[in-house]
Amino acid sequence: MSDVLRTDYTGEGISEAEVAATPWEQARLWVDDAVARSRVQDDVPEPYAISVATVDGAGRPNVRTVLMRFFDANGPGFVTGTQSTKGLEIAATGGIAAALTWPAMFRAIRFRGVAEQLSRDEVAGYFGSRPWASRISAWASRQSQPIEGRQGLEDAYARYAAQFPDHGDPADVPVPDFWGGYRVVCDEVEFWGGRRNRLHDRLVFSRVAPGPLDEADAWTLSRRQP
Numbered sequence: 001m002s003d004v005l006r007t008d009y010t011g012e013g014i015s016e017a018e019v020a021a022t023p024w025e026q027a028r029l030w031v032d033d034a035v036a037r038s039r040v041q042d043d044v045p046e047p048y049a050i051s052v053a054t055v056d057g058a059g060r061p062n063v064r065t066v067l068m069r070f071f072d073a074n075g076p077g078f079v080t081g082t083q084s085t086k087g088l089e090i091a092a093t094g095g096i097a098a099a100l101t102w103p104a105m106f107r108a109i110r111f112r113g114v115a116e117q118l119s120r121d122e123v124a125g126y127f128g129s130r131p132w133a134s135r136i137s138a139w140a141s142r143q144s145q146p147i148e149g150r151q152g153l154e155d156a157y158a159r160y161a162a163q164f165p166d167h168g169d170p171a172d173v174p175v176p177d178f179w180g181g182y183r184v185v186c187d188e189v190e191f192w193g194g195r196r197n198r199l200h201d202r203l204v205f206s207r208v209a210p211g212p213l214d215e216a217d218a219w220t221l222s223r224r225q226p
Contacts, residue, residue, distance in 0.1 A: 009194030011106025013201035019221065023189035023205040024073045024213035027109055030191070031071065034102045043104035050076060053097040054089035054115075062089060068100065069126055070118065070183060073214035076100075076111060077118055077183035079126060081176075084143035090115040090182060098184050106194030111184045118181035126181070128170030135173035136160050142178070186213065190224075200226035 020026040034047035046067070053063040062085060070077030076098060080086055090096060096115040101108040127135060140156040147153060164173040186207070193201040202224040211218030 008196050009106045009198075009200065010196060011194040013106075013193035013195040014191050014203055015201065016203065016221070016223065019191065019203050022214050022216050023186070023219060026191055026205075027071075027189065027213070030102075030107055030109060031100070034100075034105065034107075037102075037105065041104075044102055047102065049100070050078065051099045051101065052078065052086060054086050055093050055095050056089050057092045062086065070122065070181070073212040075113070075116075075184045075186050075213060077122075077181055079118075079123065079179070079181040081138075081141070081143035081178055082117075082180045083145075083178050086144075087180070087182075096182070096184055108192040110188075110190040110192065111186050112188040112190075113184050113186040115182040116185045118183055120175075120180075123179070123181050124175050127173075127175045127179070132166040132172065136164060138179050139164070139173070139176050189213065189219075198226060202226055 020029060031047065034044050038044040038047045048068040048071075049065055050068040051063055051065045053061055055061050064086065066078045066080065068076050069079050082091075094114045096113060098111045099108055127138070130138075136157060139160040140153060166172055188204060188206050190202060190204045193203075195201060204222050204224055205219040206222065207218060208220045209218045213219075
């Protein structure tokens with residue numbers, strides 16, 4: 001690759017002196033910064049885009065990008081088809097890792113731990129907040145399953161749109177029984193800050209006791225080399 005593009009990262013990084021007392025506080029600060037920037041600049045178009053990695057029963061990894069739809073001191077969460085590849089791999093091994101990455105800000109957060117299925121009430125509450133068309137799409141798509149051509153997907157969408165017409169009520173479209181969500185129950189949360197000359201900052205909160213992301217006694221902080 002003789003045409004490699006080299007960009008020197010000009011971020012401010014992150015230091016032990018400025019990092020928040022808990023991984024939740026620090027993650028919330030950076031997520032809020034990314035959302036604020038997305039509203040005034042076009043270089044962070046999807047601040048909640050999160051890459052999710054799972055492992056199958058043979059130990060082979062899979063990664064894909066979804067949208068973070070839950071975020072609190074219990075960990076980041078997302079919705080998906082429970083019979084999708086990610087859902088089946090979570091059921092098989094439970095292991096999960098996820099990353100929020102904002103290249104324009106020279107920042108990333110990495111979460112590692114185990115996946116916990118969201119309650120039906122949490123899933124239903126979020127599902128009802130989605131636009132009608134998105135709720136119909138959840139029925140139309142059997143995630144990760146093969147399909148012959150785009151038309152099959154369009155036909156399924158039209159079929160469910162007719163079955164569940166839009167009357168402006170969240171109850172117009174029920175939650176599919178094959179649709180759910182997961183939360184990353186973290187053992188480790190890393191904050192990466194890009195800096196010049198590839199001397200990036202990596203500050204890592206590691207779990208030392210039970211507790212959510214906002215419980216200081218559950219975590220210890222260390223620095224890793226870039």
